[in-house]
Amino acid sequence: MLKDNMIVMTDRNGRTLSLSEVSQKVINRFGNYLLDFELMLLRWVGYIPSHTIRNLKYKFFGVKMGKGSTFHMWANFFNPKNIEIGEDTIIGDHAFLDGRDKLTIGNHTDIASSVMIYNSEHDLSKEDFSAIIAPVEIGDYVFIGPRVTIMPGVKIGNGAVVAGGAVVTKDVEAFTIVGGVPAKLIGERKNKNPNYRLGRARLFQ
Secondary structure (H helix, E strand, O other): OEEOOEEOOEOOOOOEOOHHHHHHHHHHHHHHHHHHHHHHHHHHHOOOOOHHHHHHHHHHOOOEEOOOOEEOOOOEEEOHHHEEEOOOOEEOOOOEEEOOOOEEEOOOOEEOOOOEEOOEEEOOOOOOOOEEEOOEEEOOOOEEOOOOEEOOOOEEOOOOEEOOOOEEOOOEOOOEEEEOOOOEEEEEOOOOOOOOOOOOOOOOO
């Protein structure tokens, strides 16, 4: 905007910005454009009908993956550099993994189709609707059913099971079974000493 024949930059609330603040905003905007381009490329990778090629591309973009782990097709990401996956873990098709904070998934964990894992959400109590972030941790030998939503800050213990369609807003204890919206305890897993491998993913999934 013009003020006394000078160009003055303001924020969304009308506060005048200093030159350093303007410079930082330009840098942040450019960084966001690069991130958007990276996420678009990652989405295209999800259409490649080859586990080997997809996994190599995901590793190139920063996803840390253990031996034998794989993604089925059409996965989506946000900031993949903060995502770490253990060994022999399968991520189902159309999964969304949020890496705006640290996301850790353990060994021998099975994540079904269309699971959404978030570690950032808007704070409804704040006037500016700004985001809050918190890490998500999923243990070993966990099974996450289809269309589950996991919210920021959640920790899911080893051997836990989350029933399909659940919305997980609180921590899940090891070897428990939860389900519903919001997810609540519905059972307990009998085998407290799992020792299995998920096996080879199907060729063109």
